Amino acid sequence: MNAMRKLLHYLKPYTFIAILSPLFMCVEVVMDLLQPTIMQKVIDTGIANEDHAYVIKLGLFMLLSAIIGLIGGAGSSIYAARTAVSFSTDIRRDVFKKTEQFSNGNIDSFGSGKLITILTNDITTMQQAVIMTLRIFVRGPLLFIGSVVIVWFTARELFPVLLVSIPILLVFIYFFSVKSGKLFSHVQKAMDQVNTKLQEMLAGIRVIKAFDRNEYEKGHFKMVNDTLMKRSMTAEQLVLTLMPIMMFVVNLGIIAGLWMGVIKVNEGTLQVGVILAFINYLNIMMNGLMSSSHVLMQIARSFPSADRIVQVLETKIEITEPEQPSKMDEIRGDVEFREVHFSYSKNGEYVLTNLSFKANAGQTIGIIGSTGSGKSTLVKLIPRLYDPDSGDIFIDGVNVKEMPLEKLRTAIGFVPQKALLFSGSIEDNLRFGKEDATIEQMEYAAQSAAASEFIHRFDDQFEHTLLQGATNLSGGQKQRLSMARAFIREPKILILDDSTSAIDALSEAAVQQALKGAYTNTTVFIISLKISSIMDADQILVIEDGIIEAAGTHNELLASSKIYREIYLSQSGRVVENV
Structure with missing residues (x-):
């Protein structure tokens, strides 16, 4: 309920058109x-007295009321749809905006499947709840209340039927509404699992086929x-x-x-038309x-959705802008780690332990x-x-937590592992790397x-269209x-996270030559499983179980690090002498 109230403020900009919808519905x-009246x-009057003019007059009045009712219903539908769609669009915008601010840890805590369900299914559920x-x-309560009032004044002899049937109906509606809300909460969790599985299967379809795991x-x-x-x-x-x-x-009430009506008609205390009107009003x-019960069920269904939406909107962002950001000139690229510990699970099982080094x-x-x-x-x-x-972690002597995120990240070129x-x-x-890049800069x-050699093989070169996930490129081209x-x-600062694993030796050599020639003022971090990719580095860090086991140049590590020597031997087949 609290979550629903928090989301209702999204209706404020559309208060006017939101009010118009129920007003048209009243008509x-x-x-x-x-x-029925x-x-x-x-x-009772026209047909009983054979007054044909009266029948035609009331018939025309019925037609006019139907047309007016049609206009009212159409107007209500139009304004309800405009309100609900605008409401859901604004929520979806803010949820997406908040999700974009999530750190990797925030995303990990939700899971991409659940976030997709929230952005699609849950917000659509809220939209339907507002329309209904x-x-x-x-419409439902007005029809109900209006019918009860009219029956009280026009067919009071039959009113006891309502005193019995209405409480029974209300009990059933309450029970089913409460029960359905709990059940649809379980449905949404199952939908999360389906979306997550679909994502995994579509992302890994090639692996699935390669290992012939289709049936599994x-x-x-x-x-x-x-x-x-x-x-x-x-x-x-x-x-x-x-x-x-x-x-x-x-039907029991009818x-x-x-x-009861037949008895009253025989007694002469009730007319036939009143019985017909009563049956119509009962229907x-x-x-x-x-219709009210459907709305109650939709609202009950929307409560879990509202909770999940608000959970995203109120999630505390783990990576935030500093309250008083440090004023810095241009970043030079000095990077220092001081006694850094890190755990994904936050349960004391560290992935990195007491890391300290300076670049x-x-x-x-x-x-x-x-x-x-x-x-x-x-x-x-x-x-x-x-x-x-x-x-x-410090860059140019300033703690990264005190640096504006935009300034920090625009100074970094990141090439992920995948x-x-x-x-x-x-x-x-x-x-994506530089919005105002010229063709010359892209070429360079x-x-x-x-990458130039395969780009120029395309007829449209830099305008060549990539499919989703760039599936029309090879792994090395990507x-x-x-x-x-x-x-x-x-x-x-340039970070290459095992980014040459899928490219050939000649292309890797070209990349390394470019790094030595054009990026001499850039601090470069190269992660690699191949010693040949890092042996010319100014400093090499040997990481083992989250700890810096050894640090130094290639030659120094051959002399001092057993792990490094074993890697070198396994890759080169050479025997390290004088160690």
């Missing part, structure tokens, strides 16, 4: 309530899909069961009304209650170690994709990344474009 309801007059509230939740994945998807089916079926069956129960109660009451501006730092030793985690701390649990490119043209992807960056995107920034 439709009044016209609908007039119909007019019909009663037609039967503005239209049907106004089909079985795994069937499991989560069946869970969603069962929960959805249970929830929908509960909702749909309410309709026949209410119809049964209403039978009771006919029975109107049922429709009003039924001077313009130096090349090689980082090597076994898989899972913490190499990639180390470089992710520099642009503050994560913050360390303890210890500090090359991620976006749908669009090659030019669009390169402009592409040459530095050894890596080279990813590097070109970082090079075009001319960064002060």
Whole structure:
């Protein structure tokens, strides 16, 4: 309930059109309530007295009221839709904006599947709740209350039927509304699992086919899909069961009304038209209650959605701008780690432990170690994709937590371990690194990344369109474009996270030559499993189980580090002498 109240402020900019919708609905309801009364007059006065002129007059009045009701209903639908769609659009904008501010840790805590469900299914559920509230939740109660009042004044002899049937209907509506809210909460969790599984399967479709795991994945998807089916079926069956129960109660009321009405007609205290009007009003009451129950169920269904949306909006961002950012001139590129500890789980199981080292501006730092030793985690701390649990990281002597995020990150060129490119043209992807980049700058960056040779093979060159995930490029081509995107920034700090693993030796040599020639003033961090990629670095860090096992130049490490010597021997096949 609190979450729902917090989201209602998104309706404030649309208060005027939100009010217009129920006002138009009131017009439709009044016209609908007039119909049975007019019909009663037609039967008891016009037809009973054979007054054809009176019948035609009331018939025309019925037609006019129907037209007015149509205008009211259409107006209500239009303004309700405008309000609800604008409401959901604003929420979706803010949720997306908040998600963009999430740190990697924030995203990990939610999971991408759940975030997608919130941005799509949950917000759509809220949109439907607003539409139904503005239209049907106004229409239902008004039809119900209006019918009860009219029956009280025009068919009071049959009113006891309502005193019995209405409480029964209200009890069923309350029970089903509460129960459906809990069930639909389980449905949303199952939807999260389906979305997460779909993401994994689509992202890893090539691996699935390569390992011939199609049947296994089909079985795994069937499991989560069946869970969603069962929960959805249970929830929908509960909702749909309410309709026949209410119809049964209403039909019993109609039978009771006919029975009592016939007795009253025989006694001469009631007219036939009154019985017909009573039955019509009883059906109107049922429709009003039924539509109101649907709205109540939709609102109950929207409560879990509102909770999940507000959970995103109120999530504390782990990586925030400093309250009093340090005023800095141009970043030079000195990087220092001081006793840095980091854990993903925050349970004391550190991925990095007591890391301390310093890289001077313009130096090349090689980082090597076994898989899972913490190499990639180390470089992710520099642009503050994560913050360390303890210890500090300094750039040019300033703690990165005191630097404006924009200034920090625009000074860094980051090439992730997995090359991620976006749908669009090659030019669009390169402009991620520098929005106002010229064709000459793109060409130079592409040459530095050894990407020019395949770009110029395309007829449209830099305007060549990439599919989603750049699936129309090879792994090596994607890596080279990813590097070109970082090079075009001319960064002060360049991070290459195992970014040459999929490119050939000649292309890697070209990249290394470009780094030595054009980026001499850039502090370069190169993570690699290959010693050949880092052996010319000014300083090499050997990482083992999150600890710097050794640091030094290639020759120094051959002499002092057993781990480094073993890696070198396994890759080169040479025996290290004089050690």
